[in-house]
Amino acid sequence: MDDSERPVLAVRNINKQYGQGCVNCRGAKGEGLLKNYCPVCGTVYACRDISFEVYAGEILGIVGESGSGKSTMMECLYFDQEVSSGEAYIASYKGGETNVFEESSQQKRYIRNHLMGKVYQNPLMSLKMNFSSIGNIAEKLISAGNRNVGQMKVRGEELLEHVNIPVYRMKEAPKNFSGGMQQRVQIAKALSNNPPLLLLDEVTTGLDLSVQASVLDLIKSIQRQLKISMIIVSHDLGVIRMLADRTLVMLDGQVIEQGLTDQILEDPQHGYTQKLVQSLL
Amino acid sequence: MKIEYNFAFFDEGSKREIRRATLKAIAIPGYQVPFASREMPIARGWGTGGLQLTLSLVGKEDILKVIDQGSDESVNAVNIKKLIALTTGIVVTDETTEATIIQSRHRIPETPLQEDQILVLQVPIPEPLRYYEPSEYETKKLHAEHEYSGAWLMLFEQIVNYGAMSTGADHPVMVHSRYVMAPSPIPRFDNPKLNQNKALILLGAGREKKVYAVPPYTKVASLDFADYPFRVETFQDKCCRLCGAKDVFLDELLNDITGEALYQCNDTSYCLQRMNGISKE
Ligand SMILES: Nc1ncnc2c1ncn2[C@@H]1O[C@H](COP(=O)(O)OP(=O)(O)OP(=O)(O)O)[C@@H](O)[C@H]1O
Numbered sequence: 001m002d003d004s005e006r007p008v009l010a011v012r013n014i015n016k017q018y019g020q021g022c023v024n025c026r027g028a029k030g031e032g033l034l035k036n037y038c039p040v041c042g043t044v045y046a047c048r049d050i051s052f053e054v055y056a057g058e059i060l061g062i063v064g065e066s067g068s069g070k071s072t073m074m075e076c077l078y079f080d081q082e083v084s085s086g087e088a089y090i091a092s093y094k095g096g097e098t099n100v101f102e103e104s105s106q107q108k109r110y111i112r113n114h115l116m117g118k119v120y121q122n123p124l125m126s127l128k129m130n131f132s133s134i135g136n137i138a139e140k141l142i143s144a145g146n147r148n149v150g151q152m153k154v155r156g157e158e159l160l161e162h163v164n165i166p167v168y169r170m171k172e173a174p175k176n177f178s179g180g181m182q183q184r185v186q187i188a189k190a191l192s193n194n195p196p197l198l199l200l201d202e203v204t205t206g207l208d209l210s211v212q213a214s215v216l217d218l219i220k221s222i223q224r225q226l227k228i229s230m231i232i233v234s235h236d237l238g239v240i241r242m243l244a245d246r247t248l249v250m251l252d253g254q255v256i257e258q259g260l261t262d263q264i265l266e267d268p269q270h271g272y273t274q275k276l277v278q279s280l281l
Numbered sequence: 282m283k284i285e286y287n288f289a290f291f292d293e294g295s296k297r298e299i300r301r302a303t304l305k306a307i308a309i310p311g312y313q314v315p316f317a318s319r320e321m322p323i324a325r326g327w328g329t330g331g332l333q334l335t336l337s338l339v340g341k342e343d344i345l346k347v348i349d350q351g352s353d354e355s356v357n358a359v360n361i362k363k364l365i366a367l368t369t370g371i372v373v374t375d376e377t378t379e380a381t382i383i384q385s386r387h388r389i390p391e392t393p394l395q396e397d398q399i400l401v402l403q404v405p406i407p408e409p410l411r412y413y414e415p416s417e418y419e420t421k422k423l424h425a426e427h428e429y430s431g432a433w434l435m436l437f438e439q440i441v442n443y444g445a446m447s448t449g450a451d452h453p454v455m456v457h458s459r460y461v462m463a464p465s466p467i468p469r470f471d472n473p474k475l476n477q478n479k480a481l482i483l484l485g486a487g488r489e490k491k492v493y494a495v496p497p498y499t500k501v502a503s504l505d506f507a508d509y510p511f512r513v514e515t516f517q518d519k520c521c522r523l524c525g526a527k528d529v530f531l532d533e534l535l536n537d538i539t540g541e542a543l544y545q546c547n548d549t550s551y552c553l554q555r556m557n558g559i560s561k562e
């Protein structure tokens with residue numbers, strides 16, 4: 001395959017289940033399940049055979065109702081959780097020929113620190129609230145092997161400026177910051193090692209509308225400037241419409257529809273998607 | 282009524298258990314080995330970890346020295362010596378060169394240690410990553426995966442906030458290029474003495490129930506940055522007002538009346554020894 005068309009990330013058949021399964025649910029796919037769980041043994045099938053690609057410089061949106069498995073999928077990709085089965089290939093890692101889920105925990109750390117960045121809905125997941133903001137950014141640089149304070153300060157200041165946090169506040173701890181600012185610090189941290197892929201999970205949920213808009217604008221401008229690929233998860237189709245080139249729709253742990261965002265908005269195929277689009281109008 | 286104690290206070294089973302943990306600690310330099318810390322007739326936080334190590338090691342032929350903050354005469358050092366002497370009948374000394382076992386809090390003696398000596402250091406907080414990560418489960422994982430960004434991040438924070446690495450004591454070290462270790466609250470001045478030391482160095486934390494070790498001739502490096510190299514405290518041209526020693530750790534005393542700063546050896550037995558030597562000449 002020619003490198004220019006090789007996807008930045010290719011995901012194949014990710015499955016994530018909570019529980020052992022039983023005779024009722026282990027057999028034929030999805031039969032016997034109530035939404036995403038087995039009424040007999042209670043096993044939750046949070047992600048079921050999820051496959052997709054992310055191409056260079058594109059934003060892939062993932063939309064779906066609460067509990068549809070979006071966050072679980074993102075956690076699997078960032079190695080916050082282990083997949084039950086499935087594969088993922090990253091173009092910039094070993095030529096995109098190695099299933100990253102089978103790598104050692106050290107290698108996974110390498111991938112997390114060098115090849116990905118993640119922004120969580122809950123900033124506590126990635127920020128140390130008692131450390132300085134610049135320290136929070138430096139943490140990711142240190143993880144990637146940097147041992148030069150001067151360099152890290154320069155990079156940190158550049159990133160804070162980039163996400164519109166005044167540099168004179170760099171010593172302040174994120175716990176003093178508003179929700180929108182905490183998300184900006186998270187974004188700066190995620191970008192620190194110039195990763196080819198950024199994972200964003202509900203990064204504006206819970207912020208008030210004007211702050212939401214400014215964070216979304218920031219994400220858009222970063223994508224334009226840096227040409228970085230992104231996966232952006234939201235239950236809000238408005239966010240997806242504003243940002244995503246292509247969109248996956250998830251329901252009960254499965255991808256039920258995917259395509260260009262405009263196409264999905266104009267001509268939704270699946271009944272669930274149709275309802276979702278109607279509610280947007 | 283006179284109570285009869287077993288030799289070295291503990292029953293033989295307890296001593297064996299502590300020795301087993303100690304052997305494991307020596308086999309894995311810098312790794313914190315859990316042990317069943319016993320109730321002692323002194324309060325936790327007063328050196329029970331070191332005391333338990335000493336009691337498990339001591340034999341009838343041993344000669345013991347106990348130092349607290351550089352002094353052999355402090356209440357704590359005297360009480361520990363008394364307990365050990367009373368339950369073993371062994372000889373105690375103030376002279377570093379005479380001792381076979383040296384239990385210490387806050388200092389490594391100025392007189393270089395030898396191969397037939399054991400230094401036991403008392404440790405209040407054995408986990409070097411504790412401030413960065415409060416959960417024991419998580420810090421264990423970080424050690425296992427050799428993920429020490431947090432240790433450098435804590436130093437980075439000091440530089441950002443104070444312009445220099447400001448750990449007055451307990452500056453973290455990398456042992457045998459594998460484990461980051463808290464060297465106990467010794468001043469930075471003593472950190473270099475850990476490197477390639479001829480003596481066996483054991484560290485015990487009673488309250489936290491951990492033992493760890495730096496075997497003889499082990500590489501121990503203080504953590505630092507390329508542009509902020511590790512430095513020990515310097516006393517410039519100051520020397521001890523009593524014995525004239527330079528290049529030792531000096532205490533600063535203020536003359537109440539004149540306000541003049543006076544310096545003298547923190548290691549009182551070293552100072553005495555020098556003064557005796559000088560007067561004999
Ligand atoms: N640790 C767990 N144990 C059992 N079930 C879990 C666990 N974590 C998540 N689940 C279940 O997995 C399913 C997917 O959850 P997930 O958080 O991925 O959904 P989501 O699409 O991100 O929802 P939301 O929009 O509310 O964030 C849900 O049914 C959830 O209850």
Ligand SMILES: [Mg+2]
Nearest residue numbers: 070071072202
């Ligand atoms: Mg979620």
Ligand SMILES: [Zn+2]
Nearest residue numbers: 022025038041
């Ligand atoms: Zn079942």
